[in-house]
Each structure stands twice: as C-alpha cells, then as structure tokens.
Amino acid sequence: MSSTVSSASDPVLRETDRPHAPRLRGDLGVWFVILLELLTFAILFVAYAFARNREPAVFQAGQATLDLHSGALNTVLLITGSWCVARAVQAVRRDAVQAGARWLLGALVCGGGFVVVKLAEYAGKAQAWADMGDDTFYMLYFMLTGFHFLHVVVGMIAIVYLWWRTRRGAYGRHDCHALETGAAFWHMVDLLWIVLFPLVYVLR
Amino acid sequence: MHESRLNRAWLLLLVITGVTFWMGESGSSAGSLAVALAVLGLAFVKGMLVALEFLELREAPALWRWLIAGWLVLVLGLIVLAYALGLP
Numbered sequence: 001m002s003s004t005v006s007s008a009s010d011p012v013l014r015e016t017d018r019p020h021a022p023r024l025r026g027d028l029g030v031w032f033v034i035l036l037e038l039l040t041f042a043i044l045f046v047a048y049a050f051a052r053n054r055e056p057a058v059f060q061a062g063q064a065t066l067d068l069h070s071g072a073l074n075t076v077l078l079i080t081g082s083w084c085v086a087r088a089v090q091a092v093r094r095d096a097v098q099a100g101a102r103w104l105l106g107a108l109v110c111g112g113g114f115v116v117v118k119l120a121e122y123a124g125k126a127q128a129w130a131d132m133g134d135d136t137f138y139m140l141y142f143m144l145t146g147f148h149f150l151h152v153v154v155g156m157i158a159i160v161y162l163w164w165r166t167r168r169g170a171y172g173r174h175d176c177h178a179l180e181t182g183a184a185f186w187h188m189v190d191l192l193w194i195v196l197f198p199l200v201y202v203l204r
Numbered sequence: 205m206h207e208s209r210l211n212r213a214w215l216l217l218l219v220i221t222g223v224t225f226w227m228g229e230s231g232s233s234a235g236s237l238a239v240a241l242a243v244l245g246l247a248f249v250k251g252m253l254v255a256l257e258f259l260e261l262r263e264a265p266a267l268w269r270w271l272i273a274g275w276l277v278l279v280l281g282l283i284v285l286a287y288a289l290g291l292p
Contacts, residue, residue: 198246204235
C-alpha cells in the first residue's frame with residue numbers, strides 16, 4: 001500500500017525537487033526523427049533556393065501565381081495550432097484534462113483550416129500540376145508544400161489519438177510523455193512552415 | 205506563469221507574421237537584399253520562439269537549443285546566399 005502511494009507521487013516529488021533540471025520534453029527517438037526531418041527539409045529548401053537562382057524568370061512567373069494571403073493565413077493557422085497544443089500540455093500537467101482536451105480540439109480546428117486552405121490552393125493550380133513536367137518551380141513547389149502537407153495530416157492523426165486518450169484521462173501530472181511527444185512533432189511541422197512561408201511565398 | 209509565456213510567444217509570432225506579410229505585400233521585397241535579410245531574420249526569431257517556448261527547449265539541455273539554432277542559421281544563411289548570388 002505504502003509503496004503504491006510513494007511510486008505514484010515520485011514523479012511529482014522529482015519535479016518539485018529539481019524544477020530547473022534540464023529536460024528534453026517528449027520521446028528521444030521521436031526527437032531523432034525530428035532532426036532527420038529537419039535535415040531532409042533543409043536539403044529541399046536549399047535546392048529550391050539555388051534552383052530559383054538558375055531560372056529566375058521561371059520562378060518569378062510561378063511565384064506570381066501564388067496567393068500571399070493564403071500563405072499568411074496558413075502561417076497564422078499553424079502558429080495558433082502550435083500554441084493550442086502547448087497550452088494543452090500545460091493544462092494536462094496541472095491535471096486539467098478536460099481543458100487540455102479542448103485545447104487539442106482547437107489545434108485540430110487550426111490543422112483542418114490549414115488543410116482546407118492548402119487544398120483550395122492546389123485546386124487552383126490543377127492546370128499547373130498537369131504541366132509540372134517542364135517547370136522547375138512547380139515541381140519544387142508541389143514537392144516542398146506537398147511533403148509538408150503530409151506532415152500536417154500525420155500530425156493531425158496523432159492529435160486526434162491524443163485528444164481521445166486525454167479525454168479518457170490517460171495523461172496527467174503523473175504521465176505526459178505521449179502528449180509531449182506528439183506535441184514535439186506538431187511544433188516541428190510549424191517550424192518547417194516558418195522557413196517555407198518566406199522562402200516560397202514572400203521572397204521574390 | 206507558463207501560460208502567460210506561451211500567450212506572449214503566440215502574440216509575438218502573429219505580429220512578426222503580419223510584418224512579414226506586409227513586406228511581401230508591399231512589393232518592396234522584389235530584388236532587395238536588405239528586405240530578404242529582414243524577412244529571413246524574422247523567420248529566425250519565429251523559429252527560435254517556437255523552439256524555446258513551444259518545444260520547451262528553454263528547459264532542455266543546451267545541445268538541443270544549439271541544434272535547432274544551428275539548423276535555422278544554416279538553412280536561412282544558405283537561402284540568403286542563393287538570393288544574393290542571384291541578384292543582378
């Protein structure tokens with residue numbers, strides 16, 4: 001009996017004993033996946049930047065067809081979605097699990113908004129998609145944003161699962177690990193867009 | 205306390221996004237190295253805000269802060285280099 005009580009309160013004690021001990025939140029394995037993703041996207045970003053250099057007219061014409069408004073709106077949606085997940089983690093750490101679940105729902109609304117805006121953008125580029133074989137800009141545009149789009153979708157699937165588990169009280173002060181891991185992936189998707197948006201939409 | 209830090213980071217990210225949008229919208233960004241540097245510099249600030257506040261790297265071992273900061277500097281630096289080389 002006494003052993004269950006002490007083991008249940010151990011993590012709490014550890015937190016309060018060393019509140020400033022450095023700690024990486026989330027699963028270390030997923031953090032290595034995040035580093036790998038960052039490197040992969042780094043190659044794509046730099047490839048885009050130098051390809052633009054070689055064919056300035058092609059990129060100028062291609063970028064002129066992009067809507068800066070939808071790019072900026074999607075930035076706001078991802079940043080807000082990231083903030084919602086960060087607030088969810090904080091809420092669950094205080095054992096306010098229902099509030100945490102609502103914050104996760106907010107993140108899903110933002111992610112859903114991003115998906116809708118992006119699909120509308122792609123629909124408007126259906127013809128360009130058909131011609132992309134001979135246009136370096138569209139090839140890189142679809143590759144970069146499409147690959148990023150898939151990460152948004154995967155992140156949303158993870159958040160749906162975490163939302164469902166959070167509502168059932170699976171996470172709390174005692175255990176936030178899975179939630180922190182999903183949150184780290186979601187913030188990475190935001191981080192990637194923070195480079196993608198100025199590179200593809202703003203710099204002309 | 206954590207919550208108000210997160211709220212401030214979120215507001216700052218929104219303001220910087222607004223400034224970046226305005227720079228692109230005003231058309232002044234076309235062919236200007238100074239504007240490119242400003243836009244990518246702001247992207248660095250945004251990236252670090254996400255890393256330190258949302259990813260909580262503020263509380264992580266320093267190595268992880270350096271990895272993300274190094275990634276941002278490397279990627280944004282190479283983008284600036286490509287942009288500068290492409291100017292007439």
